[in-house]
Amino acid sequence: MKLRELMPDLNGATAYLNGKVTKEQLQDKPTLIHFWAVSCHLCKKAMPQVNELRDRFQNELHVVSIHMPRLASDLHIELVKQTAEEHDITQPILVDNDRKITEAFENQYVPSYYLFDAEGKLRHFQAGGTSMTMLENRLMRLLEENKRSE
Template sequence: MKLREEMPEFEGITEWVNGEVKKEDLKGAPVLVHYWSISCHTCKEALPQLNEWRDRYAEQGLRVVSIHMPRSEKDMEIEPVKEAIKKYQLTHPVAIDNSYKLVDAYKNQYVPAYYLFDADLKLRHYQAGEKGLKMLEKRLDRVLTPEETEK
């Protein structure tokens, strides 16, 4: 995806955990879309930080949606993914994308990957990889502060 591109619809999801999300439900709030995989060690290490941000920035309106992107046939087993969601306390909506519909819509190739959208659901920042969360924090502050978004 390119910067300022509009968020894709959440279509073709294999299964939702913690409630289904529709794009129109998110309009008016900044949104962090997070890609991860059960077989990705780095992804699992980043989940506590993601949860902390989800909780810390909730009052400022941040919405978090995680997307499980399978990296192998084994990753497509839904029950282990659900167990990981519970174990890592992902209480926000999680889409299991075994058909790669969202992966294709976002043109996503990496896990972990983070797509930060503003309240108009325009992409403001993309980051992937091990240091993704650290790089994302400054951008997150900008998106959560509306006057900064305009700059």
């Protein structure tokens, strides 16, 4: 995806954990889409920071996690549920075993983070084990911009 492109549809999940969410439900405030996999060590390492953003900005930010399997063992829904519980992932999780959402986002990495504004336009992307500070800084600017436009 390129910056300023609209968020793709979130259709095609093979399962939903913590509630179903659609693109249309996310248009009232900025959204962080977070791709992860149970087999990804960096994903688990970054999860407390994702959860901290989710909790700190719960009234100003939507957070949605997309489970993108990398290995055959990642396809087991019970393992996804267990890992979600162990890492306090309480936001909606779209299990993308058929990789339809992954393809719509043209995503290749876990962890990866897509930050969209309230209009659904991509404003920031980062992937891998890069500093979460960069994501948080971009989020802060986006939230400030969102407050000014209200």
